[in-house]
Amino acid sequence: MPLLGSLSVLMVVFTSMVPGSSKLSAFENFMKQFNKSYTNQEEFQYRLSVFSKNLDVAKRLQKEEQGTAEYGVTKFSDLTDEEFRRYSLRPVGALPPTTLKESRTAATSEYPTCDWRKAGVISDIKNQGKCGSCWAFASVGNIEAQWGIIGHPRNLSVQQVIDCGPCDAGCRGAYAWDAYITVLKEGGLATDEAYPYVGVRNTCMSNKFAKAGWIHDFIMLPQNEQEMASYLGNKGTLTVCLNSTLLKYYNKGVFHPGSCKPATDHMVLLVGYAKDNKKKPYWIAKNSWGIDWGENGYIRIFRGKNVCGISKYPLTAIVNPSENQRITCPK
Structure with missing residues (x-):
């Protein structure tokens, strides 16, 4: 099923999958910022999961950072290693x-x-x-x-x-x-x-x-x-x-x-x-x-x-x- 302008519906569907709604909101912003789209709900769900894990890694790196670098959402945030x-x-x-x-x-x-x-x-x-x-x-x-x-x-x-x-x-x-x-x-x-x-x-x-x-x-x-x-x-x-x-x-x-x-x-x-x-x-x-x-x-x-x-x-x-x-x- 194509992902057509139904992000609001998908947000309701997947809110329960993410601790709170902050990561889901961040994912929506990420999609808009980098012009990302996915072919169906299954791919959306998978990329949301990958995105969530990458945000956790970025949070850990921020705590360990010895310089002034800032880590977070990038255009690669929906990719696995x-x-x-x-x-x-x-x-x-x-x-x-x-x-x-x-x-x-x-x-x-x-x-x-x-x-x-x-x-x-x-x-x-x-x-x-x-x-x-x-x-x-x-x-x-x-x-x-x-x-x-x-x-x-x-x-x-x-x-x-x-x-x-x-x-x-x-x-x-x-x-x-x-x-x-x-x-x-x-x-x-x-x-x-x-x-x-x-x-x-x-x-x-x-x-x-x-x-x-x-x-x-x-x-x-x-x-x-x-x-x-x-x-x-x-x-x-x-x-x-x-x-x-x-x-x-x-x-x-x-x-x-x-x-x-x-x-x-x-x-x-x-x-x-x-x-x-x-x-x-x-x-x-x-x-x-x-x-x-x-x-x-x-x-x-x-x-x-x-x-x-x-x-x-x-x-x-x-x-x-x-x-x-x-x-x-x-x-």
Whole structure:
């Protein structure tokens, strides 16, 4: 039976299923806010049950939170953990290539804060949808930013990386090094306008479009947040991995959960760092879940404690090693 405008009736039917009516009211608001609909009463009942359980988890996380993060209703609140994992990495192998170069950067206090968004080199927030392509979005976002930092902003094709990447990757997940190897192999990336995102893996069409951005190499930094901040402030953005499990419940604030395993399954782009009004340091990370998640598509993550494994794989593309940086990171 289709769910047609009969929410008031369903609310009466299911009020007895939820302790009080607050969760049912919250679910109704959630449906309206995120334009959710369900095909029949059975699905409505199931999603209401999942929503209720997710609110209980969010409440527990709020009690355990060590930072200023606020947890609650998000667009993922009607999804089970298994369903939510489709937005994460599902790679076959998680070890970086043995040829991957490591770069050491002396930590410096020259840039106590940094926000590359203010320099106009960070492209708009995008939405990966139900494709596990966070690895491609973070990596392409890094390449775009590095081009912008040398004075040539770009908006490049994520879809090309998905189509032309490793045969077992695409929407199934991969890592930044897979994206960079693909860009090197293909000789660069087309623009996003020419080769737009569709959210499924298709036949590689790299040779049909002119290349608008390319890289010379890529490097991995040590698993050290001071060195990561130094590189970010002096040379540009970084792709990082982290455990995304608790991001399902995140609304805003500096994310510092009471417990988060360092088992990484998601990639984001670090675009800056700063301290809050209590002098607590944090990263500014660009996600690929749309502007209706987190802080308009971004998340602030506590810096210095390897929260959710964020320091495990910090990587960046090298766009042009012979050209001096033209833009300094705005405060």
